[in-house]
Amino acid sequence: MKDLFAVVMLSGIYGLLSASFFVTLDAVDVAFTEASVGAGIATLLMLVTVTMTGRYEHSAHNKPIWALAVVLVTGGLLLYGTLDMPYFGSADAPGHLHVAPRYINDSMQEIGVPNIVTSVLASYRGYDTLGEVVVIFTAGVGVLALLSVAPRPEESAEIDVVNVSMHKKHLILRIVTKMLIPFILIFALYVQFHGDYGPGGGFQAGVIFAAAIILYSMLFGMSMARRVINQPLVQLLSAIGVLIYGSVGLVSMLNGGNFLDYNLLSDDPVAGQHLGILIVELGIGCTVTSVMVIIFFNFADRTEDHMRNGIRGR
Amino acid sequence: MDSVIEFSSALCLLIGSFLCLSGGVGVLRFPDFYTRMHAVGVTDTLGAGMILVGLILLRPESLVLIKLVMILLMTLFINPTASHALAKAALHSGLLPLQYQRDKEKGAESSNP
DSSP: OBBBBHHHHHHHHHHHHHHHHHHHHOOOOHHHHHIIIIIIIIHHHHHHHHHHHOOOOEEEEHHHHHHHHHHHHHHHHHHHHTTOOOOOOOOOOOHHSSHHHHHHHHHHHHHHOSSSHIIIIIIIIIIHHHHHHHHHHHHHHHHHHHOOOOEEEEEHHHHHHHHHHHHHHHHHHHHHHHHHHHHHHHHHHHHTTTTSSSSOHHHHHHHHHHHHHHHHHHHHHHHHHHHSSSSHHHHHHHHHHHHHHHHHHHHHHHHSSSSTTTGGGGGSSSHHHHHHHHHHHHHHHHHHHHHHHHHHHHHHHHHHHHHHOOOOOO | OOHHHEEEEEEEEHHHHHHHHHHHHHHHHHHSHHHHHHHHHHHHHHHHHHHHHHHHHHHHHHHHHHHHHHHHHHHHHHHHHHHHHEEEHHHTTTTOOOOHHHHHHHHHHHHOO
């Protein structure tokens, strides 16, 4: 398939389908994140890229036979290796016997949040989640380093003229979006703090926040969006999220325990766990939101620059 | 009274599913992009709305009812707007409705000697 637009659409459909089978597998948290990132923002970013690279792929002139052979042999060996693994979801698989019973049995007494996914993610495996947040932050820094374009000073009169002339063209979309964005932001806030009791948490809430901001900037133009969302503030916010997460660990160490041991954050260990999870999810939400916004703004700035300087480049 | 509510909720669910199904059939059978958008935009919104109304009738308790009402409102807002955005994007990138495409082809044929 040589039409890149069709390929991007197919990958978006695949993301949506995988979100729906995550729901049937009863993993609603993952389905949430997959639907918003895989079917929403990733498709959008790839479409932005396709507008810059051109719609059709050049046909390859060499036929990589040897590469195909290597892939087939490796894949065959891997498939042969899975024949020995226990059946999917069987009760005596080693993966289900080691730490999972302890998490499932003791999570309510030790941590006290009904959603086991959140308790595993933020408390039992808090260190891994710190690594995830740092990876997201690094991705944002990488995009900034590679793709950032120097901001050109826009006159505010020019921005207003463009805004008014676009207003009639996209009237319905703008009005409906302006009505809906507060509700999307409130829903993101609800998902952030409701992660203890239902599906949700920092990652999902961050992505929904970022989706609302991206929606606004798509419909009102990048110059308006840059006036509304201050770029240095967003970059600062992404670092603050990681800082919050690390500081919780440091506070636990200063109180005499291990890094990220939430039991020591307050007199009652369960209350300490609650407090720890709350603050840590806040940090995750901050970083995810700001990194998504940074990535989108940099991609869109490049597109604008590309459109302004013509296809032949600057 | 309870059986009336249950019967009406079952009716709403059936009507909703029939509408969604007919929207799907419309997408497959209509000849042109704009007619397909029209089929899906109208029937999908009303179909999803009827299914949600049927579910609302089954659950007169507090929290789930409020959540279902919010989902219904969001669907009624977002679905027509999305169809509008799709049709607008198609028109903007130059896709002509089928009648105009046929007229254009006929005009091109008749102007060639």
